[in-house]
Structures are given as structure tokens and as C-alpha cells.
Amino acid sequence: MIVQSPLKKREARPNLRRVPLPDLDSPNPSSNGKRKSAQRVNRTMTRRLQDIKPWKVILGTVILGAFGFLYLTHVFATQRLLEEVQQLESQYNIIRSQHDALQLQYDRMVGPADIYNKAEAAGFINGGPADKVIVIKE
Template sequence: MMVQSPLKKHDIRPNLRKVPLPDNNSSSAKKNKRAKHSTTPNGKLGIPKITPWKVILGSIIIGIFGLLYLTHVFSTQRLLEEVQTLEAEYNRSRAQYDELKLRYDRMIGPAEIYRKAEDQGFINGGPADKVIIIKE
């Protein structure tokens, strides 16, 4: 015997799904499902037959994908050659820039400035790190 407390309320929502009642003709529906599959004389399910038009269509589709792949490979190779050419040109330009920058730095460097100053008659005053002595 099950005893339920009168203080406890159960909030149960109603079932909103409509479940269809089973048909009496369920055995005929199973027969229709079996009729859709191809059967062999032994009663086993057979492999679906491959027709020539399916083979031709599959060959055409594979050929199209192969052509697209080869086109992609050749265009990628062309782009790689172009990138390598541009990279070689960049490296040559960078080397030329570095050489010119080195020449410029030598032209404006302190050794060159001192040499030009001596040629014009200036006298080197020596280092500027002399100690200043303060008398008190």
C-alpha cells in the first residue's frame, strides 16, 4: 500500500505530444518495406547493380576534379617561381642598400670628420674628459 502525504503537491505538466495509436495493418507495412530492397533468389539482400551511365558519370567527375587539381598545382608552381624571383631581387637590393649605408656611415663618421678637420688646419684639443678642480 502506498501512502501519499496530503501536504505534498505534484506539479505535473500534461503530455503535449500526440502519440499515434498503432495500426492493425502493421504486418502489411513490413511487407512493403521488404519489397523496396532488392532480393536474390535465396532471399538475401543483394548488392545494387552498377550501371554504365554511373561509371561514365563517375569517370567524368573524377576527371574534372583531377583537372582542377593539376591546374592548381601548376598555378602554385608559377607563384612559387615568382616569389623566389622577387625574393632574389629583394636580397640584391638589400645588399646594395647595406653597402651604400656603410659608405655613407664612413663618410660622416668621426674618423673622417677628424681627418678633414686636420686637412683644413684645425687642431685637435684632445679628449673632453678633463677633470674640473673646484677651489674652496
């Protein structure tokens, strides 16, 4: 326990910090500070809105419109290119299927079965498989 003598008085400095007294009407005393900060935010927002000049709004709108126009132009050009690519791809598929059919026909013409048939018609004798064993006599 600390006991202080009534004979010795301390010099107390005045309180320089002004603390507002709480509202008696307010049910929650801690919400008092929140209200003031909200009022400050509202004041700064109204000041910011007042600082916006009409020419800035007009310029922003024109720039936004120009970017929107450029974007839409790009989208339509991309769609046109996509249609061209799809058309060229379908033509390529048709030509590739024709090439494959002609390649198959050519392979049949120069293939071994056709050559053997032409050789027999010309009078050549089939020698059989080429992997016969060669026997050397001593």
C-alpha cells in the same frame, strides 16, 4: 545424483529451433557456419554490384576527372608562383647587397674618423677625450 521416476512423464515442447545437421564430408564441423556467412557476403556483394547503374559510374568518372583537372591546374599555378617568388627574392638580394655597400660608404663619409680628419684640415685643434675632471678652485 538426480533420479527421475518412469511413472511421471514431463510434457516436452517441440524444438522450434531448426539446427542444421553437420556435414559429414567437412573435416571441421565449426567451419560449416562460416561457409554460409561467406556465401551470404558473396550474394550481397553481387547484389550491390548489380545495383550500380552505368550512369552513376559515368557521373563518378566525370566528377573524378574534373577534380583531377582542378588539382593539376592548381599544382602548375603554384609552381609558376614559386618561380616568380624565387626570381623576386634573387632581385631583392642583389638590391640589398647594393644598399649595404652604399650604407657602408655613407657611414665612412660621416663617421668620426673622417670628420676628425676634415676638422684638422680646416685648422681645428683636437681637444682630446671629453671625460676630463673639472677642478674647482676655492
